[in-house]
Amino acid sequence: MDNQGLVNLSLLDLLVAYGLVLLAVVLARLKRIGQEGQMLWASLRMVFQLLAVGYLLHFIFAVKSPLPVLAILLLMGVFSLQVIGGRIKTKVPRFYRVVGVSLLIGCGSVTFLFCTLVVHYSPWYDPRYLIPLAGMIIGNSMNGASLAAERLGAEMRERREEIETALCLGASARQASKPALRNAFKAAIMPTVNTMAAMGIVSLPGMMTGQILSGTEPMVAVRYQVTIMCAITGAVAITAYLIVLQGYRRYFTKAHQLDFDQGRG
Amino acid sequence: MVNPPVCSVQLTNVSYFGRRPDGGRVRLLDSVSFSAKAGEITAIIGPSGGGKSTLIRLINRLTEPGEGRIELDGRDIAAFDPLELRRLVALVPQKPFMFDGTVLDNMQMPFRYRQMAPPGADSVDVLDVLSLAKLDPELLERDARSLSLGQQQRVGVARALITKPQVILLDEPTSALDRRTSDELASTLREISHGKNITMIMVTHDLRLTQKVADYCFYLEAGRILEEGRGAELLAHPKTAALKAFFAEPLDQEG
Numbered sequence: 001m002d003n004q005g006l007v008n009l010s011l012l013d014l015l016v017a018y019g020l021v022l023l024a025v026v027l028a029r030l031k032r033i034g035q036e037g038q039m040l041w042a043s044l045r046m047v048f049q050l051l052a053v054g055y056l057l058h059f060i061f062a063v064k065s066p067l068p069v070l071a072i073l074l075l076m077g078v079f080s081l082q083v084i085g086g087r088i089k090t091k092v093p094r095f096y097r098v099v100g101v102s103l104l105i106g107c108g109s110v111t112f113l114f115c116t117l118v119v120h121y122s123p124w125y126d127p128r129y130l131i132p133l134a135g136m137i138i139g140n141s142m143n144g145a146s147l148a149a150e151r152l153g154a155e156m157r158e159r160r161e162e163i164e165t166a167l168c169l170g171a172s173a174r175q176a177s178k179p180a181l182r183n184a185f186k187a188a189i190m191p192t193v194n195t196m197a198a199m200g201i202v203s204l205p206g207m208m209t210g211q212i213l214s215g216t217e218p219m220v221a222v223r224y225q226v227t228i229m230c231a232i233t234g235a236v237a238i239t240a241y242l243i244v245l246q247g248y249r250r251y252f253t254k255a256h257q258l259d260f261d262q263g264r265g
Numbered sequence: 266m267v268n269p270p271v272c273s274v275q276l277t278n279v280s281y282f283g284r285r286p287d288g289g290r291v292r293l294l295d296s297v298s299f300s301a302k303a304g305e306i307t308a309i310i311g312p313s314g315g316g317k318s319t320l321i322r323l324i325n326r327l328t329e330p331g332e333g334r335i336e337l338d339g340r341d342i343a344a345f346d347p348l349e350l351r352r353l354v355a356l357v358p359q360k361p362f363m364f365d366g367t368v369l370d371n372m373q374m375p376f377r378y379r380q381m382a383p384p385g386a387d388s389v390d391v392l393d394v395l396s397l398a399k400l401d402p403e404l405l406e407r408d409a410r411s412l413s414l415g416q417q418q419r420v421g422v423a424r425a426l427i428t429k430p431q432v433i434l435l436d437e438p439t440s441a442l443d444r445r446t447s448d449e450l451a452s453t454l455r456e457i458s459h460g461k462n463i464t465m466i467m468v469t470h471d472l473r474l475t476q477k478v479a480d481y482c483f484y485l486e487a488g489r490i491l492e493e494g495r496g497a498e499l500l501a502h503p504k505t506a507a508l509k510a511f512f513a514e515p516l517d518q519e520g
Contacts, residue, residue: 164327165362169424170351171378255347257328261284 018043057131066125073111073134077103080142087146090153092243093250099145099243106239107134107141114231136207136228137235140192144236148188148243155180156251156260163258173252181244188240192233199229271303271462272338272353272431274324279333281319281488293319295488296333301432301481303338306458306465308479308496310472312511316488317468318359321434324466325354337432352379355430359437361421363409368400368420371409375428390427397457398423399449415446419453426457433457435467439474451477472512476500484508 021043028036063069081100085091092098111134115121121129156163159180166176199205207228211221253259281294294316301307309317322328323335326347335342342350352375364371372391373383384390386405395402398419404412409420418438425433438454439447455478458465468485469475475482479496484507492505503509 161358161360162362162364165358166364166374166378167327168325168351168356168358169375169378170348170428171374172348175378253329255326255329257326257347259328 018047060131061128063127066123069125069127069130072127072131073138076135076138077107080138080145084142084146084149088150088153090150090157092149092153092247095149098246098250099149102239102242102246103138103141103145105242106145106235106237107138110231110235110238111137114227118227118231133228133231137232140232141235141239143191144188144240145243147191148184148240149247151187152180152184152244152247155183156248156258160258167256167258171256173249173256173258176256176258177248177251181248184244184247185240188243189233189237192236196229196233199225205229272464273303274301274307274354274432274464274466275336275339276300276320276323277334277336279320279323279330279335281316281323281328282331283319293488294323294330297485297488297490298333299483299490299493301464301466303464304458304462305480306455306467306478306496308475308482309466309468309485310470310475310482310511311468311485312470312514315486317470317485318436320485321356321436321466321468324432324434325351325356327356348379352428353430354432354434355425355428356434357418357421357425357436357438360414360441361417361424363412363417363420366409367406368409368412369405371420372405372424372427375424384427394423394426397426397453397461399453414441415443415450418442418450422453422457426461430463432464432466435465435469437469437471438467439469439471444473447471447474448477450474454478472500484511486511 021039025036025039028034028039060069060072077100081096081103084099085096088095111130114137115124115130115133119129119133124130156177159177162179163176167173205225208221208225211224212218216224251258251260277298278296279294279298280292280296282290283293285291297316297320299307299309309320311317319328323330324342326342326345337345337350337354342354345353364374369386369391372394376383386402391405392402395405400416400419400423404416409417412420418441422433422435422438435454439450442450451474454465454467457463458478467474467478475496482494482496482499483490484492484499484503484505486507492499492503492508494502499508500512503512
């Protein structure tokens with residue numbers, strides 16, 4: 001990477017920046033508008049958490065074999081599954097299996113293709129590239145997966161009458177639940193689609209801004225941003241599609257009967 | 266339209282178990298046995314929550330019995346492909362759901378689901394079921410959801426008839442209708458059943474409807490059949506205390 005334009009930050013620079021927080025805290029205190037405790041606590045948390053992550057990444061980036069890197073990716077995946085599980089109240093039957101498999105296939109395949117075919121670097125497991133790229137892909141897919149799973153459950157319940165009427169008229173389980181599947185998929189990919197459409201006009205994406213600040217040519221940063229957005233869109237769409245496709249089946253018996261108690265537990 | 270061969274329906278010791286919120290099982294139907302004769306209108310009457318709706322949902326396999334046997338002309342329905350069974354045995358839900366689009370779109374749904382070419386607005390099939398259900402062909406181009414509840418109920422019946430089923434199941438066909446509209450629907454149902462020789466099974470707590478159309482009648486309460494008889498006779502001379510009590514209660518016309 002071209003680091004010519006990079007301005008390194010000294011400890012003094014950091015202290016000056018932190019002084020801005022302290023200034024805000026002092027002002028809040030003097031004017032009795034409150035929140036000074038929260039500001040102080042949050043800013044300290046930020047400093048220590050990021051320092052910890054920085055050191056962690058420092059060591060991870062030194063890793064020279066694929067297995068530990070893959071283990072870290074798996075950990076990120078399991079953590080995001082946990083986050084989704086906590087967010088959704090009414091879960092699709094066999095939620096963790098459905099969402100876990102979808103995340104694994106959706107993020108795994110896209111990350112692999114992206115790292116081997118688009119961003120050519122070696123070795124393929126170089127954590128400096130793999131971890132942040134996979135992180136962005138997993139993070140966005142996690143949001144998509146959670147929207148898909150939540151919406152599917154809600155749609156199946158709301159459309160119960162419609163689905164059973166369709167079954168009565170000879171529809172298969174797949175045909176009867178098609179409107180629900182379409183809506184769940186749409187809900188899952190909408191944020192990503194909106195982000196893409198607004199990009200560059202409403203917001204300058206974080207990754208691109210960061211690259212530019214660290215000295216990368218804007219056109220190079222733009223290319224990175226475009227490719228990562230395409231990868232994210234692909235991963236979100238595949239994950240969401242797999243979730244709705246596996247998920248709707250869990251609401252039906254083999255005899256095309258709607259059954260909300262199927263496969264519970 | 267050639268009259269399809271008529272079909273009888275027979276239930277033998279059918280039980281159905283529902284799930285309670287705590288995960289336990291409740292017996293909603295308890296060893297129900299009855300038969301509906303081919304080409305007749307059979308009414309199953311009884312109070313709400315007695316298992317009536319569950320009973321007819323078993324006959325087109327929208328749900329599966331816990332115990333017992335259900336036969337169509339002597340053939341166990343468990344041996345049928347469920348999608349094929351639902352063409353032979355049509356169910357009109359209590360409030361038929363109208364899909365997005367026109368009345369014609371709704372009538373064409375059974376064909377689209379089966380990947381068959383849907384009949385057009387001027388086809389014999391469509392016009393035939395429209396006249397059976399007493400619907401004006403001009404309604405075909407109307408948005409289905411803009412119709413009155415009575416008309417929607419008729420679209421539900423017409424839509425179920427269009428694939429020429431041998432048995433029609435009706436769930437509380439008049440529950441959303443006013444008195445005049447339900448009387449009109451009653452005579453329509455009677456004409457369809459007798460004109461086309463279609464076996465009809467309806468569950469209802471509408472005694473007026475039962476009196477007007479039922480050839481044979483069963484009284485179902487708390488999951489058990491307590492009394493049966495020819496339609497008018499059962500209504501005029503109930504034998505069990507339970508049925509007398511049911512007749513004495515004011516009709517709860519729930520929506």
